[in-house]
Amino acid sequence: MNLNRRHFLFLLGATAAGLAVENYAFAQTPLDPQLISQADPQPIGTAVLPPLPYDYNALEPYIDEETMRFHHDKHHAAYVRNLNAALDKYPKLKTKSIESLLRNLDRIPSDIRTTVRNNGGGHVNHSMFWEIMKPNGGGEPTGAIAESISNSFGNFSTFKENFNKAGGGRFGSGWVMLVLDRQDDDDDDKNNRKLKIITTPNQDTPLMTGDYPIMGNDVWEHAYYLSYRNRRGEYLEKWWNVVNWDEINKRYAQAIAVNNDDDDDDDD
Structure with missing residues (x-):
């Protein structure tokens, strides 16, 4: 060592x-x-x-x-x-x-x-x-998440490129996330919500702004530094080899179904 x-x-x-x-x-x-x-x-x-x-x-x-x-x-x-x-x-x-x-x-x-x-x-x-990671993972997504990625970003290749770019551009510590937009009250089409890529600082979660996290990659240095040192871009690219699309599809289904209304309106 x-x-x-x-x-x-x-x-x-x-x-x-x-x-x-x-x-x-x-x-x-x-x-x-x-x-x-x-x-x-x-x-x-x-x-x-x-x-x-x-x-x-x-x-x-x-x-x-x-x-x-x-x-x-x-x-x-x-x-x-x-x-x-x-x-x-x-x-x-x-x-x-x-x-x-x-x-x-x-x-x-x-x-x-x-x-x-x-x-x-x-x-x-x-x-x-x-x-959302697993051994022998990776490859291209299938199922509902694949269709939604294509609808939101054009194709998987463009989505992956934008995701990596956002993660590499996150200054300091944080996360790059794929989230489902919150449901507008006047939108009757529950299945017409778009996916978007965001980054968050530190350990902030998209839940705090009403978005639902579908998947995310940790870009704190402790997540990759032993193997990749300061080469965050390489880590972001290699990470796709362990992505668990089955689990991400489950999270996407949960995101579609979740009720975004506040379930804790009672005063404390």
């Missing part, structure tokens, strides 16, 4: 430790009750670190085992701990879904709002991230 690699591993460990501080400024449970994993027995509002749906080394050579261990066991685990610690201060919030909390951040008490935003967003983003 060379010095640069050792130094970077130290930084990864230090970052994960720093995330354990509740008010860490830049620090994901499934989105809705119906999206909760069958293996997750926890009540709604309690964040649980989901196990990886594959081995740590299953995505090699595109994402290395060491990165997966740090990314899942340290970074994601810290988001879960911090989120739960914040919600412990206001137990009533645990009766609400994580999705609802993130969609209604202005209703979160000010002393934990930033913690919920950063760590709740990190938890939701990463819970999606693990699921």
Whole structure:
């Protein structure tokens, strides 16, 4: 192990430790009750670190085992701990879904709002991230998501190019996402909503602006630096080899079906 690699591993460990501080400024449970994993027995509002749906080394050579261990066991685990610690201060919030909390951040008490935003967003983003990847993935999409991508972007090649460009252009840490636009109240055609590519800073989630995330790639350096160093563009291109289009099709169907109306209009 060379010095640069050792130094970077130290930084990864230090970052994960720093995330354990509740008010860490830049620090994901499934989105809705119906999206909760069958293996997750926890009540709604309690964040649980989901196990990886594959081995740590299953995505090699595109994402290395060491990165997966740090990314899942340290970074994601810290988001879960911090989120739960914040919600412990206001137990009533645990009766609400994580999705609802993130969609209604202005209703979160000010002393934990930033913690919920950063760590709740990190938890939701990463819970999606693990699921939309798989060994021997990739290729071109099929099914409803393929049709929607063609309708929204012209073809898959153009979509992929635009997605990579957006991810490469995200300054600093964040995510590149494919989202489904929120439903307009006066639009009677529920299936006419368009897909769009967005980027978000830090651990912000599209849920906060009413968009529904279909898929996304993590462009924080800890997601790729051990294998790709500063070559984010190469990471973005190689990542398509592990994309799980079956899961993305499921998320697209959920996005079409989800009710975008606020389910928590009650005053706290």
